[in-house]
Amino acid sequence: MDEKQRVWNSVLGEIELNISKPQFNTWIKNTYPISMDETEIVICVSSAFTRNWLENKFNLTILNSIQKITGSVKKVRYVVQNTQKTNSKSIKSVINLKDQELQSQKEALSAKSISHGGFNSESGNNFVQTQRQNGTSLLKENYTFENFIVGSSNELAHAAAQSVANEPGTRYNPLFIYGGVGLGKTHLIQAIANKLAKNNKNILYVTSDIFISDLMNSLKNGKMEDFKARHRAVDLLIIDDIQFIGGKEATQYEVFNTFNELYAHNKQIVFTSDRPPSAIKTLNDRLKSRFEGGMIVDVAIPEFETRVAILKSKCMQKNFELTDDIIYVIAQRIKSNVRELEGALNKIIARVQLLNTKITPELVDKLIEGGQIHSQRIVSTDTILNIVAEHFHIKKEDLLSKSRKKDIAVPRQIAMYLIREELKLTFPNIGEALGGKDHSTVMHSWNKIKKDLASNYTLEQDIAMIKNKLYNEENPENS
Numbered sequence: 001m002d003e004k005q006r007v008w009n010s011v012l013g014e015i016e017l018n019i020s021k022p023q024f025n026t027w028i029k030n031t032y033p034i035s036m037d038e039t040e041i042v043i044c045v046s047s048a049f050t051r052n053w054l055e056n057k058f059n060l061t062i063l064n065s066i067q068k069i070t071g072s073v074k075k076v077r078y079v080v081q082n083t084q085k086t087n088s089k090s091i092k093s094v095i096n097l098k099d100q101e102l103q104s105q106k107e108a109l110s111a112k113s114i115s116h117g118g119f120n121s122e123s124g125n126n127f128v129q130t131q132r133q134n135g136t137s138l139l140k141e142n143y144t145f146e147n148f149i150v151g152s153s154n155e156l157a158h159a160a161a162q163s164v165a166n167e168p169g170t171r172y173n174p175l176f177i178y179g180g181v182g183l184g185k186t187h188l189i190q191a192i193a194n195k196l197a198k199n200n201k202n203i204l205y206v207t208s209d210i211f212i213s214d215l216m217n218s219l220k221n222g223k224m225e226d227f228k229a230r231h232r233a234v235d236l237l238i239i240d241d242i243q244f245i246g247g248k249e250a251t252q253y254e255v256f257n258t259f260n261e262l263y264a265h266n267k268q269i270v271f272t273s274d275r276p277p278s279a280i281k282t283l284n285d286r287l288k289s290r291f292e293g294g295m296i297v298d299v300a301i302p303e304f305e306t307r308v309a310i311l312k313s314k315c316m317q318k319n320f321e322l323t324d325d326i327i328y329v330i331a332q333r334i335k336s337n338v339r340e341l342e343g344a345l346n347k348i349i350a351r352v353q354l355l356n357t358k359i360t361p362e363l364v365d366k367l368i369e370g371g372q373i374h375s376q377r378i379v380s381t382d383t384i385l386n387i388v389a390e391h392f393h394i395k396k397e398d399l400l401s402k403s404r405k406k407d408i409a410v411p412r413q414i415a416m417y418l419i420r421e422e423l424k425l426t427f428p429n430i431g432e433a434l435g436g437k438d439h440s441t442v443m444h445s446w447n448k449i450k451k452d453l454a455s456n457y458t459l460e461q462d463i464a465m466i467k468n469k470l471y472n473e474e475n476p477e478n479s
């Protein structure tokens with residue numbers, strides 16, 4: 001091994017200690033030294049982004065470890081060499097391209113405009129219905145880059161997302177963002193979509209369960225051509241929470257095909273997941289390697305300063321003022337998840353407005369401590385099933401059974417509804433968790449409870465009590 005490689009290896013060793021493995025693999029692994037003289041070492045990196053990142057974040061680390069080995073080198077220079085090009089060529093040659101077919105599909109579609117949801121009112125499939133039932137567009141207007149607070153926990157993901165929004169389909173394709181619940185993944189990818197929507201790009205944003213149920217319906221109704229056309233005539237395809245396709249062969253097959261078509265045409269693809277591709281069980285290898293072939297970044301739990309900044313920004317958006325010491329208390333107490341942070345803030349604001357009380361840091365502290373404005377504990381499917389069963393004085397096994405007796409069927413529907421609402425599991429996954437029920441049964445139950453809630457006071461009370469039991473027990477996250 002030559003001297004420059006030895007020097008650079010020791011730098012890599014130090015950086016590796018400071019960042020996660022996927023990050024290291026995405027950003028750093030493919031860097032190498034080109035030359036080194038008395039005073040300067042020149043490093044080849046794969047993107048301007050990596051260069052900036054090394055310069056801004058690791059400059060000291062890099063120089064320190066270089067100087068441990070060679071006292072004389074005082075400067076590191078980075079040159080960018082794009083390795084992405086060769087990548088895309090090799091993929092293009094592997095997949096069987098049907099350019100003309102795709103072109104004619106595009107032409108057929110170009111007359112109809114693709115909306116945010118990526119579908120039009122004529123197709124009349126279940127996908128559209130899911131949308132209408134929810135009554136909202138899947139894209140939230142306020143999920144923008146402007147409203148996203150950047151800290152060290154998310155700066156890479158943020159930079160990558162911005163870069164994708166600025167130059168879709170070029171460098172970071174696919175973009176794969178992963179991390180725990182409530183850490184801003186959906187916000188970031190919708191920021192990309194919102195930005196590109198302004199530039200008149202065709203965008204399709206789906207969650208993986210919408211993708212799955214749309215696919216199942218299209219297969220059932222002989223509408224696959226329609227499905228394919230809709231998913232392939234876009235400039236940007238986003239699939240949120242892709243982890244749920246694990247174990248679903250037909251879905252993975254279609255994601256793979258869609259991916260290849262879009263990728264070959266330099267269309268941007270973005271995924272989020274609660275874990276990196278390598279940790280998604282029963283994800284087939286070829287899809288895994290597609291996911292890993294682009295940019296993988298994670299979002300982590302924000303540190304105190306970022307939590308404070310997020311709270312301040314949310315206050316501003318709501319036009320509500322809270323003193324710094326109150327904000328500090330919230331940020332100190334609620335650590336693990338931005339959604340909870342926001343939830344706590346909302347409850348405090350509501351309380352102030354409702355009761356017209358003077359709110360003090362001590363009061364906020366007490367409220368959070370006492371569990372009235374608490375960080376939600378993370379519940380599992382099992383917890384929900386147990387608590388629902390306990391609430392209705394039935395056995396958990398009854399919920400998993402096929403019994404149609406009303407005093408079992410209704411609690412079962414409530415359990416399905418709660419798992420969906422609280423854990424955001426996909427309909428097929430909920431079906432599995434309830435002893436192998438069909439996804440359409442789950443969807444139906446969820447819809448029914450959602451609808452009944454508006455008019456059925458007893459049901460509302462039951463659900464409120466169950467939620468109370470779910471979240472108001474001693475919360476380990478808070479200690």
Ligand code: ADP
Nearest residue numbers: 147148149181182183184185186187310338339
């Ligand atoms: P995830 O998809 O990772 O579960 P979301 O994107 O749904 O999380 O984020 C949960 C909530 O927290 C959203 O309301 C989002 O706007 C907010 N949020 C998360 N991270 C940030 C951030 N860095 N700045 C501002 N708001 C954030």
Ligand code: MG
Nearest residue numbers: 185186187240
């Ligand atoms: Mg999300």
